Structures are given as C-alpha cells and as structure tokens.
Amino acid sequence: MTIHIYNTLSKKKEIFEPVNPGKVGIYLCGPTVYKEAHIGHMVGPVIFDSICRYFRYNGFEVTWVVNITDVDDKLIGQSRERGIPMSQVATEMTMDYCANLLSMGVDQITHMPKATEHIDEIICFIRDLVEKGFAYDTAGDVFFDVGRNTEYGKLSNRRPDEQQGEGGGAASKKRAAGDFALWKSAKPEEPSWQSPWGPGRPGWHIECSAMSHRILGRTFDIHGGGLDLVFPHHENELAQSECCHGEAMAKYWMHNGLMRAAAAGKVGGRSDRQAPADQASEETSGQKISRSKGAGGLHELIAQQGGERIRFFLLRTHYRSTIVFDNEGLEETGAALEKFYGFFERYERITGQRFYLEVDGEETRQLIRQRQEGEIEVSQPGLLSEIKSLRDSFLGKMDDDFNSGGAVSDLFQMLSTLNKFADEKHLDISTERVDDDLADFSRAVETLRELSAILGLFLKPPAKAVAGDNDELLDQAMQLLIEMRAEARKNKDFATADRVRDGLTAIGVTLEDRSEGTNWKAD
C-alpha cells in the first residue's frame, strides 16, 4: 500500500513519503471571496476532500488548509460597487463559499486562514525577503526580484526572460517585467495596513507563503490548486518561500484539471451578449469556466441537482483531466446514483438496518475506519472473495494518484455483485433466506460503505426532491391506495390495479411490487 502522486514539479508520479512520519500537511489554494463561487471552484475542494479522507483512512494525521483571500483589487472593486466595506463583501462571500462546500460534502478541512488576519506574518515574510536581497521597495511598493532567484520558473517550466512583458502602469516601478508585487502601496480610500514601507496591502501570492509557513511549516507535503494557478501564482509562492527559507516549500505539487462548459449559457450565465444564440453556443463551446465570463448560479445548481450528484460527477473523472460540464452529464450521473440509492433501500428492507450513518463534519472524521480494519478474511470462493478482490482493486486505484474515476467502477461492480447475490439467495423473502447468506451480505455491504465513505459518498440519505418523504398524512394515503390496489390484484381486477399505478406514475410516483409488498417512491 504505497500511495503514488503525480508531482507537477517533477512531471512524474512519485512515491508519497511524508515529511513527518504519520502526518500529512496539505495546502490548497482557496477562493478570492469577491463574488459567489461557481461549479469550477468545487473541483479542487471535492477531490482534495477525498484525498484527505484517503490519507486518514490510511492512518495519517492530516492537516488540510484552504486559504481565503479576502483582500485584493476585485474585493475593493466590489466594495465600491456595492457601497459596503470590503470586509462585509468578504464575510458574505466566505459564508457562501463554505455553505457550498458543505452541501457538496466537503467537511474535512482543518484550517481556513484569511489573509487579513495574517498581515503581521506577511509583513515579516516580506521584510525577510528584502533583508536577504530577494526583494526591493520602490516608493511604498515592494517587488520580488525574479532575477535574483536562479531557480525561478522550475514549476511551470518557463524562463522569465522568455515571457511576454506585462506592461501596465505599475510595471514601470519594477526592475524587470517578471517581478511581482509583495506589498502594494495604498491609493486613497483603499483598505490598508501599516508597514515598514508605508500603508498598503499584501500582493496576491505572499499570503499563501506566509500562511502555509505559519500553519504547516517551512516544508510541507502537498500544495494543490487548479492547473491555472501553476503560473504565476504557484511559481511565485514557491520562489518567495524557497528564497526566504532556503528549503523546499512543498514536496508534492498537485494540480487539478479545469472545468469547461459544454456550451454557452448552460453553466449559468455566460450572457448572450455575443448575439445570435446558435453562433454564441458554437463559439464558446468548450471554453473554460470562469467568473469573469459570468459563470455562477452554484446555489441553484446544487438545489436543483443535489450536492452528492455533483460530487459524484466530479469524482467519476480523474482529477487531472478536464471535465466538461453540462446538465446532461449531470442527469446521467443521477441515473447512475439511483442504482445505489435503490440498492441501499433494498439493503434496509432485507436487514432492517439503516444503511446511512447520518453523520458529518467532525463525526465523519472520527468514523473513517482504518484500512487494516476493513480487511476481509476469506477461506473459499464466494461473495466475500469477490468483494475482497474488488476492494483490493479500488484501493489499488486510489493508491495510484487518487484515481477516483477508476475506483468508482469497482463500486459499481460491487453493487452488481451484491444485487446478484441477493437475487440468487432470495434475500428479499424472509422465509427463504439463510442466516449465513445474510451475514455475508451484511459484511459485504459494510465494505461498500467503507469504500464509498472514502469518496465522501452515501453518508447521508439522498435529499428527496419531493417534500412529503416524511409527511405522515401522505404516507397514510399512499398505504391506503396500495392496500386497495393489492386487493384488486388479488381479485385479478388488473384494470383497477393498473389505473391506480398509471395514475400515480402520471404524477411522478412509482410503485414497485415486491415479494413482500409494494413500496412507492416519488421522483
């Protein structure tokens, strides 16, 4: 059981060896909280949430940091536009972001530091860099001197002198076009903090260097983020931290693929300012999703589709590849998920046990079982040996750079195996089933639960779209209908029986006649 990780720095898969035995420190670049999040912002958190669960499952003590950038130009812009303080914009959007994370089942994060709460550390960090000669100040602005860093460009594989110039006003103060701001002097009426270089605010990259250092130390295990952050953000962080400390910032750099929209408008808002609808959809099809292009509506999307569906959708593709987002794909995922939900209901009917653990947050963390505890002892071929080999396959795929997409297929195979077993052994019929089979079945389901929990799936019952799941009155009415229909069927009055069922189908209620009675569900 060795975990391999694809490292952007070396461009290879490497064997994971923690900096400190038994511990893992992860820093994931979080959002700039100036606007509501869009679906693309969820890719990293969801995959890292599963990675985090997987490390914990393997016995590691994990510290997972996701930072909140709550000061920058865009926040200042929003604050002006809306006529409220920047801190209020940040607070609102941070709460929004966290709510989205929770509804996607992302609850493994241990720290969410804010840039504005670490100004002192940031200033110290910059002062250090200036003293060591890696940074210079020009009338209130402090820049990192890329030319002094011989290794600059090693993460994104580019040389500073080959870059196209940045241009722009601030560039004139820089010694070289590739130099970037560590500290920006305050313009009138901008939020600012006192510093040795005068009032101002931190540049974009420095907060991550300062906060990761503060929480995770000089060299930590994994630094993650979207592929679009490799340059300049991570390259600059790396340069700052390694120049300041003289040692590696992170051992493994992981970058998730970006999400693209299948067509204009579908993601929620790529507005039709591009004129003819057909044209626009042709032209923007396959474009990267981003807030500057108007993507949004994550709340609506989650409300509509359910967080688990979106999470599952994201995990079915390898984290490093591009995911094309469209509603059809999501609907398909929904159909696939239904197979699981249907089986869990079957499990509950058969065993009388609740499938869902119904816990979240801290409790989930306590509940993550250890890899060794889940080992299955088998002496002969049969259900458990099949489940065991599927489990081995699942874990093998997760060990190989967190191949959740491949791992999910083992979950599906496990599902088929279990359904087949229940069919063959007549587990649905209480008078025909055998205790030994039931015991094996339960043991096997336990494994399915163990593995799906690694992916953060099936911890809670799916949210029903139709209110009334808990509506006693509705349930009683349904029972009455079902009883009357049962009587009709008994009397071979199928016309009446079908009238009831078809009528219910028409209003979105499905009846399922089973060996031990009929049950219903609303879609």
Add this chain to the structure above:
RNA sequence: GGCGCCGUGGCCAAGUGGCUAAGGCGGCGGAUUGCAAAUCCGCUAUCCCCGGUUCGAAUCCGGGCGGCGCCUCCA
C-alpha cells in the same frame, strides 16, 4: 511565438507495453412480473491517421490532423 495537455464503443470514462480493452448512461434482446417498476443475464470498440521501435503497442518514438490550457485576474 514560448511552455504544456488531450483525442478509447452512440455519449461519458478507466486503462499508458503482454490474459477475451474496466465501469456508467443510452439502445436492443432475454430472465423475472398478471402487465410494469426494480434486479439479473446477453449483445453494442479497425483504441484520430501515417510511419517506426519491439517477439508483442491504445500504451513507447517520429510525423500529421483535430480539440484545449497557460504565458494578464482566474479553482
């Protein structure tokens, strides 16, 4: 222009040197059912093209075609 990624069945998607190329969605056929639903079984792939390396390539190398990302804010 510089750096990089991708192209697997109708659609989505694992696999990156060697058993009959996972899995999902959809479709078709069958078992089951009074008929359905659910479930199970079966069927549905010249792995973009050309050339090379190799006993053997979807997988490695070269060339082409097509799609995309970064180089400016971006998860």
